[in-house]
Amino acid sequence: MPAISSNAPEPSRTDPALIRNFCIIAHIDHGKSTLADRMLQLTGVVEQRQMRAQYLDRMDIERERGITIKSQAVRMPWEHDGTAHVLNMIDTPGHVDFTYEVSRSLAACEGCVLLVDAAQGIEAQTLANLYLAMENDLTIIPVLNKIDLPAAQPEKFAAELAHLIGCDPGDVLRVSAKTGEGVETLLDEVVRQVPAPVGVADAPARAMIFDSVYDAYRGVVTYVKVVDGRLGKRERIQMMSTGATHELLEIGVNSPEMTPADGLAVGEVGYLITGVKDVRQSKVGDTVTQQRNGATEPLGGYKDPKPMVFSGLYPIDGSEYPALRDALEKLQLNDAALVYEPETSAALGFGFRVGFLGLLHLEVIRERLEREFGLDLIATAPNVVYQVTMEDRSEHTVTNPSEFPTGKIDEVREPVVRATLIAPSEFIGAIMELCQTRRGSMQGMDYLSEDRVELRYTLPLAEIVFDFFDALKSKTRGYASLDYEPVGEEAAALVKVDILLHGDKVDAFSAIVHKDKAYAYGVKMAAKLRELIPRQQFEVPIQAAIGSRVIARETVRAIRKDVLSKCYGGDISRKRKLLEKQKEGKKRMKMVGRVEVPQEAFIAALSSDSEGGEGKNKK
Numbered sequence: 216m217p218a219i220s221s222n223a224p225e226p227s228r229t230d231p232a233l234i235r236n237f238c239i240i241a242h243i244d245h246g247k248s249t250l251a252d253r254m255l256q257l258t259g260v261v262e263q264r265q266m267r268a269q270y271l272d273r274m275d276i277e278r279e280r281g282i283t284i285k286s287q288a289v290r291m292p293w294e295h296d297g298t299a300h301v302l303n304m305i306d307t308p309g310h311v312d313f314t315y316e317v318s319r320s321l322a323a324c325e326g327c328v329l330l331v332d333a334a335q336g337i338e339a340q341t342l343a344n345l346y347l348a349m350e351n352d353l354t355i356i357p358v359l360n361k362i363d364l365p366a367a368q369p370e371k372f373a374a375e376l377a378h379l380i381g382c383d384p385g386d387v388l389r390v391s392a393k394t395g396e397g398v399e400t401l402l403d404e405v406v407r408q409v410p411a412p413v414g415v416a417d418a419p420a421r422a423m424i425f426d427s428v429y430d431a432y433r434g435v436v437t438y439v440k441v442v443d444g445r446l447g448k449r450e451r452i453q454m455m456s457t458g459a460t461h462e463l464l465e466i467g468v469n470s471p472e473m474t475p476a477d478g479l480a481v482g483e484v485g486y487l488i489t490g491v492k493d494v495r496q497s498k499v500g501d502t503v504t505q506q507r508n509g510a511t512e513p514l515g516g517y518k519d520p521k522p523m524v525f526s527g528l529y530p531i532d533g534s535e536y537p538a539l540r541d542a543l544e545k546l547q548l549n550d551a552a553l554v555y556e557p558e559t560s561a562a563l564g565f566g567f568r569v570g571f572l573g574l575l576h577l578e579v580i581r582e583r584l585e586r587e588f589g590l591d592l593i594a595t596a597p598n599v600v601y602q603v604t605m606e607d608r609s610e611h612t613v614t615n616p617s618e619f620p621t622g623k624i625d626e627v628r629e630p631v632v633r634a635t636l637i638a639p640s641e642f643i644g645a646i647m648e649l650c651q652t653r654r655g656s657m658q659g660m661d662y663l664s665e666d667r668v669e670l671r672y673t674l675p676l677a678e679i680v681f682d683f684f685d686a687l688k689s690k691t692r693g694y695a696s697l698d699y700e701p702v703g704e705e706a707a708a709l710v711k712v713d714i715l716l717h718g719d720k721v722d723a724f725s726a727i728v729h730k731d732k733a734y735a736y737g738v739k740m741a742a743k744l745r746e747l748i749p750r751q752q753f754e755v756p757i758q759a760a761i762g763s764r765v766i767a768r769e770t771v772r773a774i775r776k777d778v779l780s781k782c783y784g785g786d787i788s789r790k791r792k793l794l795e796k797q798k799e800g801k802k803r804m805k806m807v808g809r810v811e812v813p814q815e816a817f818i819a820a821l822s823s824d825s826e827g828g829e830g831k832n833k834k
């Protein structure tokens with residue numbers, strides 16, 4: 216186990232003036248992990264020979280145990296001008312779904328490395344992360360990566376970056392995370408440019424939680440940055456948002472293995488273990504203090520993560536319902552943002568309505584449920600949260616379209632996002648057209664360089680969650696990048712469309728849509744179901760309706776399926792066998808009023824694969 220290298224001061228005895236806390240922010244694939252690996256190697260935290268093996272081993276363990284044990288913050292020694300410094304490199308979750316968590320991680324740093332691929336230039340996530348870093352007043356070190364690539368255009372993109380953050384193109388560092396070129400200079404610049412943390416050493420301890428992960432063996436591991444005072448081992452600590460107290464079983468730093476220490480002092484970054492089993496008891500953004508003579512004022516704002524997107528999750532095999540409940544419970548131990556409650560649907564049986572931070576979060580959870588827990592699931596179309604004000608001024612929060620209130624509605628509000636799209640300028644028209652059809656309103660447009668452009672839109676979140684990204688990729692041949700952040704709610708002309716089979720509502724297909732799109736939705740769903748529902752012994756009308764007004768109709772014609780028709784003659788046992796067989800088949804049928812529908816039909820109708828068209832992924 217690599218110990219903290221001998222030239223680095225011990226935790227809790229480090230002079231804050233020698234500490235530098237920084238993170239690397241980048242668009243996906245611009246080389247953040249590779250650069251981090253190179254830094255670990257150069258600072259001697261991981262030996263050259265072990266580098267590859269070590270990281271692959273780790274991933275195996277992660278896979279086997281199904282947990283994330285990747286270090287959230289690594290302590291590295293670095294000598295600059297003959298003085299031993301401590302660099303804490305803090306990892307940030309890269310995606311917009313986890314913006315709150317990103318901003319907490321950034322709040323634990325004083326500076327950041329803004330890494331941009333020298334062959335690609337600035338992308339949407341680069342900007343989103345940059346803005347967060349600016350909000351947190353971080354010192355920004357602009358760096359171009361992959362300068363070894365033949366396709367690299369360092370001059371062009373250095374100018375782009377310099378223009379964006381307002382510096383001289385000559386100040387943009389150039390590195391190759393792959394070959395290691397320029398990385399030493401970068402580490403020196405981190406020491407030179409990033410300010411040392413400041414805090415009051417003899418005040419009551421205040422430490423900010425910037426991450427907490429669940430480990431099957433050790434319970435919750437909480438990552439903190441100590442802002443004031445000192446946390447010592449075996450102390451009793453208190454979570455300031457809830458007042459809950461815990462004994463500190465272990466305190467230490469990652470270097471990159473967990474290395475226990477006596478304590479953590481001002482400006483230091485490390486981990487705490489208290490034996491709690493549920494990440495919700497150790498929330499990102501909360502402040503930790505001592506129980507005795509603790510601080511009275513928590514650090515900066517603490518927010519509960521708020522689910523933005525909801526979907527119903529149902530086991531395809533109804534007997535897997537308890538397994539699904541157990542699996543969700545387990546995932547929640549490591550994911551404070553995951554919320555769920557039981558729900559029943561006439562069409563799909565017993566399941567859960569699950570709330571997610573965004574579409575990526577939904578996909579990750581769904582995939583984990585299927586892969587790690589072996590569940591076969593059907594998910595209803597994702598929907599956002601609507602606020603409905605009735606004429607009598609009562610307010611309703613709607614997370615499930617089938618629960619949309621009936622009666623006199625005054626106003627329906629939906630969440631809107633501010634989206635940033637970056638693409639080569641030849642695609643401006645295509646992007647504008649797409650945003651237009653998704654009810655977007657343009658806020659501005661800037662040229663990043665002569666042939667690349669940034670477009671800013673506000674868009675209803677509901678228009679983005681479904682297949683916006685896929686449509687964008689296919690219209691721009693994969694060249695556009697997208698990022699967005701919630702910016703509140705807006706009133707819109709929204710209506711609920713119900714789908715009725717033989718006069719009975721099918722809850723799983725109710726949707727809240729803009730009134731201009733209600734007709735198209737109704738026609739599409741009715742046509743889809745007509746294909747999928749087998750003929751019955753009577754005629755089955757399929758209708759789409761807004762309230763009591765029918766907006767589309769299809770009909771499944773009647774058929775009499777007489778299984779005995781071939782059995783003239785009188786073999787009673789044969790007849791019985793056939794009737795038994797027919798009964799078996801009916802077990803997999805769901806009854807909607809009088810209509811029998813095979814569950815497969817619901818599943819097929821809900822899966823977006825059957826849609827085709829622009830929505831499908833052409834990555």
Ligand SMILES: Nc1nc2c(ncn2[C@@H]2O[C@H](COP(=O)(O)OP(=O)(O)OP(=O)(O)O)[C@@H](O)[C@H]2O)c(=O)[nH]1
Nearest residue numbers: 243244245246247248249360361362364391392393
């Ligand atoms: N040629 C070259 N390739 C690089 C360099 N840095 C990273 N790469 C490659 O770029 C790809 C993405 O690198 P990662 O380090 O995984 O990027 P990342 O930003 O961490 O990506 P995510 O973890 O997916 O967000 C990998 O195939 C790397 O090998 C570089 O300096 N030169």
